Amino acid sequence: MSETPVDNSKRTWLIASGCAGAVGGVATAVPFVSTFQPSERAKAAGAAVEVDISALNPGEKLTVEWRGKPVWIVRRTPEQVAELPKNDGQLADPKSERNPAELTPEYARNEARSIKPEVLVVVGICSHLGCSPTDKFAPGAQPSLPSDWPGGFLCPCHGSTFDMAGRVYKNKPAPDNLEVPPHMYLSDTRLLIGEDKKA
Numbered sequence: 001m002s003e004t005p006v007d008n009s010k011r012t013w014l015i016a017s018g019c020a021g022a023v024g025g026v027a028t029a030v031p032f033v034s035t036f037q038p039s040e041r042a043k044a045a046g047a048a049v050e051v052d053i054s055a056l057n058p059g060e061k062l063t064v065e066w067r068g069k070p071v072w073i074v075r076r077t078p079e080q081v082a083e084l085p086k087n088d089g090q091l092a093d094p095k096s097e098r099n100p101a102e103l104t105p106e107y108a109r110n111e112a113r114s115i116k117p118e119v120l121v122v123v124g125i126c127s128h129l130g131c132s133p134t135d136k137f138a139p140g141a142q143p144s145l146p147s148d149w150p151g152g153f154l155c156p157c158h159g160s161t162f163d164m165a166g167r168v169y170k171n172k173p174a175p176d177n178l179e180v181p182p183h184m185y186l187s188d189t190r191l192l193i194g195e196d197k198k199a
């Protein structure tokens with residue numbers, strides 16, 4: 001049996017074209033695969049947000065954006081904090097026991113739904129259809145509210161009401177309390193929204 005002679009020029013051409021094809025394939029694949037990485041804007045949208053609350057006075061609210069959602073930081077007055085236990089009988093989930101892992105971190109599963117009783121941190125989106133409730137902090141009779149209104153939030157879309165801890169009242173369209181995002185204190189006046197490693 002005789003061996004067929006190998007044409008060295010064809011062999012070199014085949015190896016060179018195969019290598020060029022492999023390099024071209026990698027050059028094409030790298031940008032394609034990189035499109036699956038989150039953009040810098042997306043990374044920033046999910047990043048934790050540091051907030052200075054030193055200028056927030058009792059009875060005031062500060063709104064910051066985290067992951068494209070409004071996060072409310074409310075410094076409650078001593079009277080507002082004292083009123084919270086009185087609302088329990090009227091609330092759908094006073095102890096934040098429904099969906100606790102999703103809506104209320106363990107350190108906020110208390111009467112005030114907060115780390116510090118005077119500071120409330122909640123996502124300002126109604127759990128019904130995603131509307132944003134409005135502040136109704138003043139107690140007493142007001143349009144769309146009961147005459148014994150203790151203060152809290154009203155969702156104007158379908159009438160859901162929430163107390164000053166973001167807990168929804170019974171027999172309202174909203175199925176759950178307002179979400180408490182992960183957060184922690186970096187100091188007495190600085191909050192980090194989006195992380196709670198030290199909470």
